[in-house]
Amino acid sequence: MNFSIKYSLLFCLLFQSIYSQDKLIIDDAFKSRVCTHDLYYVLDTLKKIEPKDIVNNSEFKINKKSFFGQRNLSIWYRLKVKNVSKETKDLVFSINAECFNNLTIYRHENHQILEIYAIKDLKEKDIAISTSITDNELVEYYFKVDFTKSTYFPLKVFDKHEFSDYKIQNQLELGFFYGISLIILLINVFFYVNTRDKFYLYYSVLLLSIILILAEIDGFFANTIFVKFIDVFLQLVLVVSLSLFTNEAIGIKKFYPRLIKFIFLLIILNTIFYVIYTLSGYLLWYSLGKILNTTILLTYLLIGFLLFNKHVYARFSVIGYLILFISNILYILPFDFGIHYFDFSNRYLKMSSLFEMTVFLYAISYRNGVIKENLIENIKKSDTFKKKSNEEIFESFVKKYDLTLREKEIINYILLGKTNKEISEKLFIQEVTVKYHISNIFRKLDVKKRTEITPMFLQFKLSLEK
Structure with a gap:
């Protein structure tokens, strides 16, 4: 019994020492590592901490805290990297820069702290910084970050060769996603041109707004001077087209006519929030607009559940909107509110959007089949009517x-x-x-x-x- 307790305690101590180790270990088999939660941080509230003083700062804490609702913070992050392999390793720091605009990186070794990267008024959404570390070397990296939005600093460390593969894979994923999305969009446009059914028109606008919002997140509009206005405009188009499409598909006016006025008021309030954000630049209003967008989506999701057994398109909306709602929540929590217990990247956002598009593509094919059946039925009725009318006319002619x-x-x-x-x-x-x-x-x-x-x-x- 004492033997078991002794070894159990030894195991716990060993596990604790491994878990509490604040180093990124680079070995021969190193591939990549997400370091968001392994970073240590210290707040620089007054922005007075100098690089020469940061090394001996004793206030560093593990980055487990979410800075809910706090914006425009200045924070120092620390990452210790130890190379235990037998060769020099070329590393790449890949950082999603959506939440900050100023970044300076320092390297501490041999009792010296050297600036290795600095950029101000950052516009790119993703940045990559190369560095190297010799065999059996321990290096401390310090990241000074000035946040403009919520406090979210997702850092990935790659081996140089793996980063090249990662970039190629990322480009292929972008091509696949936007290629499939545009094909689905063209299918909708084709059906609208041939049927003049507003179902296809509203979903085409909704789909286009989703594609452009994801393109904006991926940084396609990063170098344009109107990027803020583009983002706000797309958010408004998204919520309006979502409302029009859902009303057309499910027929909410028939089942819940009063709800139309409620959603209309939410859209008006949403527009006011985005206009205030555009004029003032205060990001709280932008986040409130995002909350209203999500509230409207949640409302339509609940309506879909209520009409699940009454309307066939309600079933499609429940599946599609549930995926959009979950992915939207997981995305806005870190990027808009600083709650980063989940690392939800743009890749997962595109995957969930693609799944939603696939669901509604099936709905499109189903609706097209219904339209064909109705057309055939109308033709049959029309032929029967014509035949009956000719017989009646002939009888009238004979009688006359x-x-x-x-x-x-x-x-x-x-x-x-x-x-x-x-x-x-x-x-x-x-x-x-x-x-x-x-x-x-x-x-x-x-x-x-x-x-x-x-x-x-x-x-x-x-x-x-x-």
């Missing part, structure tokens, strides 16, 4: 000119272009008898030859249709 049953049969064959001989064979009577009935028909219709009968009937039909 007081034709007998035999005369009715004969004039029907005349209208079909039959000769006297063919009529006699059809009715099993003599051709002379056919001529006798035709002479009576001529007298009643006041015509002199059979070629006048068809135009006369068509004129009668036209007058009735008018």
Whole structure:
């Protein structure tokens, strides 16, 4: 018993020492490492901490805290890297720079602290900094970061060769996502052009806004001077097109007419928040706008659950909107509110959007099938109506000119272009008898030859249709 306790305590102490080690160990098999939660930090509230003083600063704490709602902070991060391999390692620091605009990186070794990277007014969304570390060397890196948005500093460390593969893979993923998205968008546009169904129009606008928002997150508009206005405009287009599409697909006005006014008020309030953010630059209003966007999405998700068994498109909306809602929450928590218990990257946001597009692509094909079935049914009904109308018109024609049953049969064959001989064979009577009935028909219709009968009937039909 004592033996078991002794070894259990030894194991716990060993585990604790490994877990509490604040070093990134680089060995021969090193690939990549996400260091967001392994960083140590110290707040530089007054922005007075100098690089020469940061090494001996005793206030560094493990980066487990979320700075909820705190913005425009200045923070120093520390990362210790030890190379235990037998060769020099070329490393790359890959950082998502969406939440900050100023970054300076220092390297501490041999009792010296050297600046290895500095940039101000950063516009790119992702940056990569190369460095190297010799065999059996321990190096401390210090990152001084000035945040403009929430406090979120996702840092990845790559081996140089693996980073090249990572960039290629990232480019392929971007090409795949935007390629598939544009194909789905073109399918919607094609269906709208051919059917003029607003379902396809509203979803095309919604899909385009999602694609452009993700492109903005990926940094495609980073170097444009109107990037803030583009972002706000796309957010508003997103929420408006989402509302129009959901109302068209599910028919909320039919089931919950009062809810339309509530959502309309949310959209107006959302617009006000974004306008205030655009004019003031205060990011709190932008975050409030994001919250309202998510609230509207959640409202439609709940409506989908309520109508799940009543409307087929409600089932599609539940699946698609649930994926969008979860991914949206996981994305805005770190980037807009500084809650970084989850590392939710742009890659996962695109994957969830692609899944949502796939769900609604199935809904599109389903709706197209329904439209075809309705079209065929309408054509059948139209043919039946026309047939019935022609019979009624013919009966009215016969009644107007007081034709007998035999005369009715004969004039029907005349209208079909039959000769006297063919009529006699059809009715099993003599051709002379056919001529006798035709002479009576001529007298009643006041015509002199059979070629006048068809135009006369068509004129009668036209007058009735008018």
